[in-house]
Amino acid sequence: SANEIPCKTYILTDLGGEDYMWENFGFGLIPAAEKGGKPNSITHPLVYTVTSQCKHPDLAIALIAKVTNYGPNTRHAIASYHLGVLKGQSEYKFYKGSRLLTETLYMLNYTAFLPNNPYWGTYSPITFEALAAVVSGDFTPEEAMDFVVEGLQRELGDKVIIK
Incomplete structure (x- = not known):
């Protein structure tokens, strides 16, 4: 109420x-x-x-x-x-x-x-999870980058360009 x-x-x-x-x-x-x-x-x-x-x-x-x-x-x-x-x-x-x-x-x-993009809802938790893992010591920055790339490619396919 x-x-x-x-x-x-x-x-x-x-x-x-x-x-x-x-x-x-x-x-x-x-x-x-x-x-x-x-x-x-x-x-x-x-x-x-x-x-x-x-x-x-x-x-x-x-x-x-x-x-x-x-x-x-x-x-x-x-x-x-x-x-x-x-x-x-x-x-x-x-x-x-x-x-x-x-x-x-x-x-x-x-x-x-924040980006005004229809796929932000997919992108955001993947990148946040990777960042949190670096902060907690569970991932190195390199491992976090691999995690993000794999997650975005898996979830967004050709809707994401990774350079």
Whole structure:
């Protein structure tokens, strides 16, 4: 129901809230893939559309404009620990009131969009699994690369080009 607290919020609150978070977690960019390269952060694009079949396009457009302003976007950012999507949000008083959002705002300067590709859902878990295996020491980088190549070729066939 609308009155329930999301699980992740409840757990963080139960553990001591943001004080606990700042004592036990760190926040940083994804390290550069190559020495001397730039670190990065990723996000996903959101597209709102109004179809030609819409009986009230002006109302639909007004609703989209209403829910994509600083208030709703900032409430979502605070509740979900996501950076804001509107540059002007950083000046909004509630955004400024969040230590997490203000201290990680610089990350937007390094943020790129995830690929908008129908096969991303196949690609992403294969590459994530390989990366996690390198981090845990289960794979060398070379083994991870082989894992990714084999997995992508098996799952995507001629829909992927590997150079």
